[in-house]
Amino acid sequence: MKPKKVKPYHTDEETEVYHIYKECTVGNNIEKENRQKGTGGYRPCKRCKEIQKGK
Template identity: 65%
Template sequence: MAYYSEKGAVYHIYKNCSLGNNIESKNRKSGTRGKPLCKLCKKIKDKKERGK
């Protein structure tokens, strides 16, 4: 599930993203809000897709 921080410029899709894990629960919102995907989440996604 996609999530983002009200204060951040990107959204996240993986719980093991070190940047996404630093978002405090009070600032975490569900969805993308039209923000670009986090670079670390993109790396994780690309790695998973190459492993298929």
């Protein structure tokens, strides 16, 4: 199954990364109301990068 890419989002309350995949379990732990649009100038989340590589 192909992972679904979403618009980048991040949170100011967590580690300084942003997420780009719907399947990201780390990103999914962020409450919707705490999500901010965009990358926030952070680096991509480790889990999202693994998803991108097809892991």
